[in-house]
Structures are given as structure tokens and as C-alpha cells.
Amino acid sequence: MAHTEDEAAAPAGRGREFVGSLERGLKVLQALGEAPDGLTLTDVAGRIGLTRATARRFLLTLLELGFVRQDRRLFILTPKVLSLGVSYLSNRPIWQNAEPAMQELSRQLNESCSAAVLDGDDVVYVARVAGKRIMSVNITIGTRLPALVTSMGRVLLSNMSATALHGFLEGAQIRRYTEHTITDRDALFREIESARVNGYAIVDQELELGLCSIAVPLRDRAGRAFAGLNISTQAARITREALIRDVLPLMREAARRIEEFHTS
Structure with missing residues (x-):
């Protein structure tokens, strides 16, 4: 018996209930x-x-x-698509509760503060407080960035077991964004392992020249990282040593306050 396009057999590696047409429709939105x-x-x-x-x-x-x-030959998303993301965020009040801690951290450092979750190969921004200083990168809630070249991505990937992380790196598409981007898989593994041991990650100009960030994990009661918290700044304004000495303690305190909302 012939199948319609919606009823077509699932692609290889997918379950029998997988709906290929829905996947394609979502890819159109993406x-x-x-x-x-x-x-x-x-x-x-x-x-x-x-x-x-x-x-x-x-x-x-x-x-x-x-x-x-x-608009003539062009198809453009409408604001209605935001309803999908708003529903996700509104059902997770932690990000509303996290805002005061993030605002205070941003005020203390006069820098942008963000939170993101891991989704496949990317991090997705779920909360953000923009700093007063102008940054070249344009980031809003819902922005997706490759996990491997972001500080939040690396602290979230550090939650994986060594076996799972090796598998992730083997399947990842690794792109060089700047002359500083780490593309060697073994070197990336060491960076992520360092984030696991130290409890923070610093990415210096790997995604964009002049942009530096530091991130710490946000953990649940079981100690699993459910999100990352970061501060972004211009690389010329601060050294790695100053990030660790001056910024990291404030970030850890903000993370502790946010984790209290998540575990209460």
C-alpha cells in the first residue's frame, strides 16, 4: 500500500513513530x-x-x-513564532527568579550577563541582562551559538562522561571562526575536562575577535549542570588572571543564588 508523504517510512536511525514531515516543517522554521x-x-x-x-x-x-x-518573493517569520519560545520560558520560572541575581552581577561588573542551556550541538540563550558597554555581538533570548566555542557550552559539555564527550566531539562539525579557535578534538577535550575540574571555562576570542567570556555551571540538587551562566567582555579590557581573581568569585555567588531558586 502506498504511503502519503506524511506517512512515509521513518528515516534510518529514527523510531517507527517518527514523523518526517514534521521534522521538515520545523527545519523550515529554523x-x-x-x-x-x-x-x-x-x-x-x-x-x-x-x-x-x-x-x-x-x-x-x-x-x-x-x-x-x-513580502513579494520573500517569506519572513512573524512575531507569532515567539509564542513557542515564550511558552517554554514562562513554564520555567527559574529564569524570572534568576533575573535579580543576573542584574546585580551585571551591575557589579558593568558587563553583559547571560544564561543558556545545551541543545544538541548548540547553546540556546534563555536569559540575558545587557551591559552598558557596547558589544559587537548581537545576542538575545533564543540566540543559538555553537557549544564548542562558547564558555557556557564548555561548562555544560563538562557535565558529560568522558565516553559521551568523546562521542560528541567525534560527531561534531568543528569550524574555525577566528585564528584563536581551537579545532583539534584532543585539545577541545582537554579544555572541557579543565572546565569540569576547575568549575569554570574561559573562551578568549575563539568565536569572535575581541570577545572574551567566562562561564560557570548552574547545578541542580543532584549536581548536574542544567544551564550555564556567563559574563562577556572585550578581551582588551581584562586579562585571564583578572577574570579568575575578580570576576569568578562574583559569578559563583550569583550562581549560588540562582541555584537556590531551582532547588527550592
């Missing part, structure tokens, strides 16, 4: 989310590996549901 100025039908089809006819069906469905608007 692709549009990475292109704030919009994408054409051809762009969407090419990025995801769909036929134009299939891509058109997904786009028109999202258009009818209100998640996408059309």
Missing part, C-alpha cells in the same frame, strides 16, 4: 529564523534539501497559520 530578512521559496528548498513543491506547501501552511508573512 531556516527562516536564521534569515531575519527572509528567504525565497528557492532559498528554503535549497537550504533544507526539499523540492520546490514541498517547500511551497510548508511555507503556505505556515503562512495560513500566521507564523510567516510574505
Whole structure:
């Protein structure tokens, strides 16, 4: 008996209940989310590996549901898509409770303070207090960045067992963003292992020249890291030694306050 596209057999490695069409629809949303100025039908089809006819069906469905608007040939996400993320955050009051501690930390250091969770190969920002100093990188709640080149990503990856971390690194797509980016898998393993032992990670200009960050884990009652907390600054303003001496103690105190909300 022939299957419709929605009922097609699950891809290799997926369970029998896996719905391939839903996966493709979500990939369309993700692709549009990475292109704030919009994408054409051809762009969407090419990025995801769909036929134009299939891509058109997904786009028109999202258009009818209100998640996408059309401007001539371009398809652009609408604010309605924010409802998906807002629902996630509103059901996790820890980030609302964490805001005072993050604001105080940002005020003390006059720098941006963020929290993120691990999602696949990326960290996703779930809370942020922007500092008064202007930073070149534009980060908002929902921003995704590669875990391997971020301080929060490394403290979260340090929660993995050595075997799991080796497996993660083997399957990871490692890209060089700057001349300082660590791309050797063994060197990355050592950096992440250092984060596990020391309880913090520093990433210095690996994602963007001039940008430096330090992160500590946020842990649950069982000691598992459920998120990372970081401070971002300009590399020219502070040394690694000063980050450890002056910034790290304040971050650990802020993390302790946030963890109290999570475990209470």
C-alpha cells in the first residue's frame, strides 16, 4: 500500500513513530529564523534539501497559520513564532527568579550577563541582562551559538562522561571562526575536562575577535549542570588572571543564588 508523504517510512536511525514531515516543517522554521530578512521559496528548498513543491506547501501552511508573512518573493517569520519560545520560558520560572541575581552581577561588573542551556550541538540563550558597554555581538533570548566555542557550552559539555564527550566531539562539525579557535578534538577535550575540574571555562576570542567570556555551571540538587551562566567582555579590557581573581568569585555567588531558586 502506498504511503502519503506524511506517512512515509521513518528515516534510518529514527523510531517507527517518527514523523518526517514534521521534522521538515520545523527545519523550515529554523531556516527562516536564521534569515531575519527572509528567504525565497528557492532559498528554503535549497537550504533544507526539499523540492520546490514541498517547500511551497510548508511555507503556505505556515503562512495560513500566521507564523510567516510574505513580502513579494520573500517569506519572513512573524512575531507569532515567539509564542513557542515564550511558552517554554514562562513554564520555567527559574529564569524570572534568576533575573535579580543576573542584574546585580551585571551591575557589579558593568558587563553583559547571560544564561543558556545545551541543545544538541548548540547553546540556546534563555536569559540575558545587557551591559552598558557596547558589544559587537548581537545576542538575545533564543540566540543559538555553537557549544564548542562558547564558555557556557564548555561548562555544560563538562557535565558529560568522558565516553559521551568523546562521542560528541567525534560527531561534531568543528569550524574555525577566528585564528584563536581551537579545532583539534584532543585539545577541545582537554579544555572541557579543565572546565569540569576547575568549575569554570574561559573562551578568549575563539568565536569572535575581541570577545572574551567566562562561564560557570548552574547545578541542580543532584549536581548536574542544567544551564550555564556567563559574563562577556572585550578581551582588551581584562586579562585571564583578572577574570579568575575578580570576576569568578562574583559569578559563583550569583550562581549560588540562582541555584537556590531551582532547588527550592
